[in-house]
Amino acid sequence: MSDLTSGGHEAEPHRNIGGRLNWLRAGVLGANDGIVSVAGLVVGVAAATVERGPVLTAGTAGLVAGAVSMALGEYVSVSTQRDTEIALLSKERRELDEEPEQELAELVAMYEDKGLSPETAWIVAEELTAHDSFAAHVDIELGIDPDALTNPWQAAASSAIAFVSGALLPLLAIVLLPASSRIAVTFAVVLVALAATGTISAWLGGSSRWPAVTRIVTGGALAMIVTYGVGQLAGVAGI
Template identity: 70%
Template sequence: MGYFSVATSDADDLHAVEPHAAGVSSRLNWLRAGVLGANDGIVSAAGLVVGVAAATPELGPILTAGVAGLVAGAVSMALGEYVSVSTQRDTERVLLAKERRELEEAPEAELAELAAMYQAKGLRAETAQRVAEELTEYDAFAAHIDIELGIDPNELANPWQAAIASAISFTLGALLPLIAILLPPVSARIPVTFAAVLIALALTGTISARLGGARKSRAILRVVLGGAIAMVVTFAVGQFVGGIGY
């Protein structure tokens, strides 16, 4: 009797925990996307303003290039995310509709398919058939989309939410190098921007490593080195262009 009461309690606990775990996973995915968007904004804007600053000491061109790059990048990120997530959402809706139609038109075939999938996962044929029958009786549609598609129809991605989040994260990231290059005196603009950008990239690398469970040193080195290379290249291009007559 004690075994069954414990088993029931555990099942209830798992039922209560799973939605929470799914919500945490979803929030972590959005946070990771935000960190990546901010990282993209930092590197893109830094490369742009450093390149222009290497060509001219005038604030006007630097500010214009920085703001234009920020706006263009934010819009590009938003549009890209909107198109990508919309395509994903449309595809998921088509798959869900197809699965629902198949269940209505050929329920027996779908039941056999469900049992076969559970058997392929390691259950004995009799157990797989019983599991398939019980799940079908409870909610056939939910059972099929879970094991076949891995889609939760109540948590389909929102393209507008993705677009706005990407635009905001890119903008916040791009603001840092823009501010860093505008505030110091002319002689310190590029060194200050380099330092600020590399520190910010080290921070985003640390956050992304923690979210992904990866080694911090490798993640930090990757983003810092990439950002440094981008700024060095655009600095060299700016000096070359400025040297032939900006």
């Protein structure tokens, strides 16, 4: 029993670390979206005109629209997840009130499935039920911490901030640089930034660095090349 108890205490920090890493990974991906989206937009406009105003207007509009879209999408997604988790928690609480013996037997069966002997599973289930039956069930059955449900407003704000932080890089680069060099320098700056986000995302995911960096840099470069070509055609056509 002492080993099982200590294992439970050790699992909680690992779970918290995993949650923080997921948030960090989401932030890196959000920043990457901001970099690629706004870089493609401003490079395309800059290819069509040497005027700074249209580039700044388009880039700012893309930044704001992208941040709002990311925040709204994250808010809806997390709100749906939170509503589902609350419904599952309510259902579990109701079942514990109405069918405590059946729920205890279910808890025993789940511990047996994890490899405990029937005798040990009964002891563990009974002691955990006596301590906090609801916490015991939602932990092993649902994998939900009732005290750590994701806040949709926090998720929306984090997503928007991550997008803006990435989007500002190509926007500032192309607006502050002279017209003669702004596209080439912005292109290079964006690729370096994408290589950095690819490296970080690979490190967070524990995967190989180079495949992640190659994919993300290639995708970003392709996006800028395509929008640059579209901008050139639009500029020639006088659109």
